[in-house]
Amino acid sequence: MNYTILDARMTYSKEDGYVGHVSFQIENHKHDYEITLHSKYGREWMYALNFLNESGSEEDILAAEAEIDENDEWFDAFVEAAKSKLIKE
Structure with a gap:
């Protein structure tokens, strides 16, 4: 199973901590996802x-x-993609 990241963003505030969003698609899936x-x-x-x-x-x-859940590389890639777009409030 392969994925493609479409967009990523992350914000940080003292109240909420880090909140990120990554939109992506998975090969052979009809619809896109957001984590x-x-x-x-x-x-x-x-x-x-x-x-x-x-x-x-x-x-x-x-x-x-x-x-x-099973593929740490996927999860880490999503976290890193979001962190690369970090905006501090």
Whole structure:
């Protein structure tokens, strides 16, 4: 499974910590995704995965989530892409 990052952004504030968004597409999936990343201090990251523009199949999003959970390279790439666009408030 391969992915392509479409866009990335991240903000930082003392109140919210780091909040990032990365939109991406996965080869052979009909719909694009957005992963939202959050870390209070920039070390331990939580995420939420959603379809970007319109809903797709549950099977596709579960496969995408499984890949993110199992593939540290994917997750790290999403975090780094967002961090590269960091804007401090």
